[in-house]
Every structure is written in structure tokens, then in C-alpha cells.
Amino acid sequence: MSEPRLVFENVSRFYGEVLGVNRVNLSIPPGITSLVGPNGSGKTTLMNLMTGLIRPTRGKISVLGMPPDRPEELFRKIGYCTQFDAFPKGLTGYQFIYSFLLVHGMVEAEAHKLTVEALEKVSMTEAASRPVAAYSKGMRQRIKLAQAIAHRPSVLVLDEPLNGLDPMARAETIALFKQWGEEGRHVIVSSHILHEVDRISDQVILLSHGYVVAEGQIQGVRSEVKDQPIQILVRCNKPGILAARLFERDHVVEAKVQNDGQGLLVRTRDDDDLYLLLNRIVLENGLEVEAVAPADDDVNSVYQYLIGSEGGAS
Amino acid sequence: MTWSQVTAMPWMLLFSRRAWWIYILTLGPVLITGAHSLFPGSGEHTMANDNMIFAGIFQVYFLRLGIFFGCLGIFSNLFRAEVLERTLHYYFMSPVRREVLAVSKYLAGLIAAIVHFGGSTVLCYLLISAHWGPVFQQYLFHGPGLSQLGWYALTASLACAGYGAVFLLAGIIYRNPLIPAAVVMVWENLNPFLPSILKKISVIFYLKSLCPVEIPADGPLAIIAVVTEPTPAWLAIPGILVVSALVLAYAATKSRGLEVTYSD
Numbered sequence: 001m002s003e004p005r006l007v008f009e010n011v012s013r014f015y016g017e018v019l020g021v022n023r024v025n026l027s028i029p030p031g032i033t034s035l036v037g038p039n040g041s042g043k044t045t046l047m048n049l050m051t052g053l054i055r056p057t058r059g060k061i062s063v064l065g066m067p068p069d070r071p072e073e074l075f076r077k078i079g080y081c082t083q084f085d086a087f088p089k090g091l092t093g094y095q096f097i098y099s100f101l102l103v104h105g106m107v108e109a110e111a112h113k114l115t116v117e118a119l120e121k122v123s124m125t126e127a128a129s130r131p132v133a134a135y136s137k138g139m140r141q142r143i144k145l146a147q148a149i150a151h152r153p154s155v156l157v158l159d160e161p162l163n164g165l166d167p168m169a170r171a172e173t174i175a176l177f178k179q180w181g182e183e184g185r186h187v188i189v190s191s192h193i194l195h196e197v198d199r200i201s202d203q204v205i206l207l208s209h210g211y212v213v214a215e216g217q218i219q220g221v222r223s224e225v226k227d228q229p230i231q232i233l234v235r236c237n238k239p240g241i242l243a244a245r246l247f248e249r250d251h252v253v254e255a256k257v258q259n260d261g262q263g264l265l266v267r268t269r270d271d272d273d274l275y276l277l278l279n280r281i282v283l284e285n286g287l288e289v290e291a292v293a294p295a296d297d298d299v300n301s302v303y304q305y306l307i308g309s310e311g312g313a314s
Numbered sequence: 315m316t317w318s319q320v321t322a323m324p325w326m327l328l329f330s331r332r333a334w335w336i337y338i339l340t341l342g343p344v345l346i347t348g349a350h351s352l353f354p355g356s357g358e359h360t361m362a363n364d365n366m367i368f369a370g371i372f373q374v375y376f377l378r379l380g381i382f383f384g385c386l387g388i389f390s391n392l393f394r395a396e397v398l399e400r401t402l403h404y405y406f407m408s409p410v411r412r413e414v415l416a417v418s419k420y421l422a423g424l425i426a427a428i429v430h431f432g433g434s435t436v437l438c439y440l441l442i443s444a445h446w447g448p449v450f451q452q453y454l455f456h457g458p459g460l461s462q463l464g465w466y467a468l469t470a471s472l473a474c475a476g477y478g479a480v481f482l483l484a485g486i487i488y489r490n491p492l493i494p495a496a497v498v499m500v501w502e503n504l505n506p507f508l509p510s511i512l513k514k515i516s517v518i519f520y521l522k523s524l525c526p527v528e529i530p531a532d533g534p535l536a537i538i539a540v541v542t543e544p545t546p547a548w549l550a551i552p553g554i555l556v557v558s559a560l561v562l563a564y565a566a567t568k569s570r571g572l573e574v575t576y577s578d
Contacts, residue, residue, distance in 0.1 A: 052406070054573045
């Protein structure tokens with residue numbers, strides 16, 4: 001039996017004449033999937049579409065085999081932490097989560113247990129009895145996250161979930177994402193904080209102006225960007241000799257000795273050949289190599305190559 | 315949607331800051347009739363006059379203004395206010411059919427409206443004649459008073475049900491419910507001039523037939539007062555309930571198409 005997926009088939013969404021997303025075809029497997037793109041690229045539209053908060057103008061969406069226009073089924077499986085920073089009035093953090101669990105049809109004891117569990121996961125137990133209106137931005141973000149995860153959904157859709165969190169809370173939240181991803185859940189995350197997305201993502205979806213620019217595992221996406229030479233960092237004791245030998249090949253377009261004199265940053269159009277060549281040079285010249293690693297197969301680099309600095313993402 | 319949430323919603327509606335002007339609509343006539351009870355005047359009038367004055371207040375003020383605009387405020391905001399406060403998505407993210415959500419909100423609004431306007435109607439009826447003391451008590455408990463009070467309360471409740479359904483639908487379909495409200499108001503006031511078949515597609519047609527006391531059909535209020543096609547209660551009550559149910563069913567169906575686009 002094939003694994004459950006979130007599937008977009010030729011999905012377009014227009015807001016009047018304004019494009020939200022266009023001709024999106026995706027099949028998202030379990031694990032952590034990051035939606036990356038500048039403001040207005042369509043990340044939130046995509047998330048609202050998969051949760052049924054808006055409808056596609058064209059195309060078809062299926063979430064674990066369910067159409068998103070049936071909330072009575074969908075929201076038993078899905079938890080959505082939206083970007084909207086508004087809450088029903090007059091509720092404490094505890095009541096906010098507990099009341100929604102009651103709507104899920106849970107008996108009071110079970111709703112209480114899951115509320116306490118969710119509050120613990122986001123480190124909000126102590127503040128649970130205070131009104132949400134009195135929370136800081138970071139606390140509001142965490143209570144929304146708690147509400148999204150409280151009913152133990154198998155799909156988590158998280159729109160900029162790290163916004164407003166302090167570094168400690170970020171680290172804890174990222175650890176939660178990792179845990180959920182490893183448990184086989186779908187975790188769909190949008191974030192501007194690319195280096196953090198990079199650390200946790202199993203796959204990325206790059207969006208620009210409503211179009212999916214690239215999708216897949218980040219290394220795979222990077223290798224598809226043919227027009228940008230791949231950067232490889234070689235930490236070794238004789239970078240000058242290495243640079244001279246590497247320039248024998250046409251595909252090496254740049255080799256830059258690092259400031260400490262203990263490394264070389266190489267840009268090449270053929271990384272496979274470079275690795276073979278590197279082995280030979282090391283053996284022939286007796287180089288001591290400390291590390292060899294790709295330097296630009298991260299989300300940030302791919303983002304810059306494909307989308308550029310238009311969105312001003314960090 | 316759990317029953318506790320359905321029952322909690324009317325209280326939120328009742329005590330919401332947005333509801334201040336509905337309090338004016340409900341408390342205004344209570345204060346006036348209360349003042350009449352405290353300062354009844356020189357005694358030129360009779361209890362029958364007070365009874366007739368209340369009939370006028372009920373038909374002209376409650377049915378055509380108070381309940382109409384009160385229901386406009388309560389029911390058109392059931393979804394609209396959530397959009398303005400950017401909290402509608404929490405309802406839409408619940409594992410609840412949109413139709414159930416719409417009907418639950420309608421019931422919540424209905425309870426709030428009945429508490430407001432049913433309560434106001436009963437208080438006004440009691441206050442306007444309270445100064446007659448034992449005579450009024452005799453009229454109330456041993457005459458037709460209690461029955462009249464029951465019919466007034468029932469008519470007010472049915473008005474809330476009917477206008478509530480209409481304005482729930484308006485709030486779902488239109489961003490600005492004032493325009494459809496104006497259209498409904500014109501339609502309801504044109505009722506006496508409409509052909510027989512069209513008369514029945516309105517709320518006021520059934521309500522007028524249920525009022526226990528007819529007001530004099532002379533002067534400028536004659537059009538409002540005269541029941542051109544009297545409908546028996548056994549037909550009027552199911553009639554308004556059927557009209558309300560049909561409109562509510564349509565509103566519930568339309569709620570499936572609602573989207574969360576706060577920025578629009």
C-alpha cells in the first residue's frame with residue numbers, strides 16, 4: 001500500500017484577477033516539508049488550500065485521500081497553525097485548547113488530558129490559566145501551536161510557526177517538528193528563516209510569484225540548478241597546490257583559498273569529476289585532507305539561485 | 315459543535331460590546347412603558363387604551379423596527395463579526411460540517427434574540443398596565459391577559475426566527491448586509507400591496523395574523539395595521555417556521571462556500 005500523501009493536481013487559485021498560486025502539481029510525502037518563498041509567493045495560499053479555508057479556482061486537492069471541503073473529516077487528521085494573530089475573546093490558554101477539543105467530540109477527561117499534554121509540549125503549562133489576550137507574541141504563537149497539535153493530528157500545517165519565538169523556544173519547537181517528522185507525520189512548514197528550515201527539512205518546495213519553482217530533497221534540487229556551479233569546500237594543508245591542479249580541468253570555474261590558508265572553496269560544473277580528481281591529487285601530492293563538503297546545497301543557496309533576493313529572506 | 319458551545323454562544327452575543335445598540339432597541343420601550351407605569355397621568359385613559367397602545371407598539375415598533383433591526387445586528391454578524399475579528403478560521407478548523415456550524419450559530423442567535431425581544435415584549439406588556447394594580451392582575455390571570463401575553467411572546471419569538479434566518483443568509487452572502495436589509499425592509503413593507511402568492515413569501519404576513527389585538531385601521535398606520543388576508547394560527551405558525559427553515563437551509567448550504575480571506 002502506498003504511503004499517504006498530500007496531492008495537488010494542477011491547482012490554481014486567483015483572488016479576483018490577482019494570482020495566488022498557479023498550476024501547482026505536488027505530491028507531498030510524510031516527513032518535514034518546507035515551503036520557502038518571498039512574501040506573496042503563495043505559501044499561505046497553498047496552506048489555506050490544503051486545509052480547505054479557501055477553494056481552488058481550478059484543479060483538485062487531496063489530503064490523505066480526503067478532499068479539503070469536508071472539514072468534519074479533514075480536521076480530525078489535520079492541525080493548522082495559521083499566521084492570523086487573533087483569538088476568540090475572553091479565553092485563557094487552557095480554555096482555548098480545551099474548548100476546541102470538546103468540539104472534536106472528546107469527553108471532558110480526555111480533552112483535559114490532551115490539553116495538558118499539548119501545553120506541556122510547547123512549555124505553556126504555567127501560563128495556561130492566564131487570558132490569551134495577556135500573552136506576548138511568542139506565547140500566542142506557542143498557544144496556537146498547542147491548539148494545532150492537541151488532537152494529535154497526522155498532518156500538521158504550520159504557517160511561519162517560528163515567528164516571534166525566542167531562540168530557546170525556537171530550538172524546542174524545531175526539535176518537536178523533527179520528532180513529528182520522524183514519527184511519520186506530515187509536517188508542512190513555511191518559514192522565512194532559511195537556515196532553520198534547512199536544518200529540519202526532508203524536502204522543500206520553493207515558490208515564487210505563485211509558481212512552484214522547485215521541489216524535492218534539497219540536494220536534488222541543488223543539483224538541478226545547472227546554471228550555477230556547485231561550491232565544494234576542501235579543508236586541507238596545501239590549498240595552493242590543490243588549486244593549481246584543479247584548474248587543469250575546464251569545469252572548475254573558481255578556486256578560492258580561505259583566509260586561514262587551510263582550505264579551498266572550489267566552484268565546479270561537474271562535481272562528480274571533481275571528486276575523482278580530488279582523490280588523485282591528494283594521493284599524488286600527499287595532501288592532508290581534513291574535510292570535503294558541499295558548500296551550497298542548502299536551502300539558502302538554492303533560494304538565492306532560484307529566487308534571488310526579491311523576497312529579502314534571511 | 316457541542317451543546318455546551320451552542321449554549322455558550324448566546325451569552326457571548328448577549329454580553330458582547332457590539333450588542334450595545336440592541337440593548338437600546340430592547341430597553342427603550344421597557345423604559346418608556348416603565349415610565350408610563352410610574353407616571354400614568356391624570357386618569358383620562360382606560361386599561362383598554364393601554365392594551366391598544368401596547369398592540370400598536372408591538373406591531374409598529376417591535377415587529378417592524380426593533381426585532382427587524384435587532385435581528386439584523388445579531389444574525390448578520392454571526393459570521394461577519396468573526397471575519398472582522400479574524401477568528402472565523404477557528405470555527406472552520408473544527409471537525410464540524412459547515413451546515414451544522416451555521417445552524418448552531420443560528421440557534422445561538424435565536425436564543426439571544428428571543429431573550430432580548432421576547433423578554434422586552436413581556437416586560438413592556440406587564441409594565442404598560444401595571445399601574446392598574448388588582449384590575450390588571452384580574453385581567454391577566456382571570457381574563458384574556460395571559461393568553462395575549464403568550465401570543466405576543468410567541469409572535470416575537472417567531473419574528474426572531476424568521477428575520478434571523480433571513481439576516482443569517484444576508485450575512486453569509488453579502489459583505490455589507492445593510493443593502494439586503496434595506497431590500498428586505500422594502501419587501502416587508504410592500505407586503506399589503508403584493509399579490510396573494512407573493513405575500514406568503516414574507517415574515518410579516520404571518521406575524522400580523524398572530525397578533526392577539528387588532529389596532530384601529532384608520533389614519534396613516536392603516537396599511538401597517540390591516541390584515542388583508544387573515545391567516546389562521548394553525549397555518550401562520552407552520553408557515554413562518556417553513557419559510558424560516560427554507561431560508562436557514564439555504565444559508566447553511568451557502569456557508570459551505572465561505573472562505574477565510576480576511577484581507578479582502
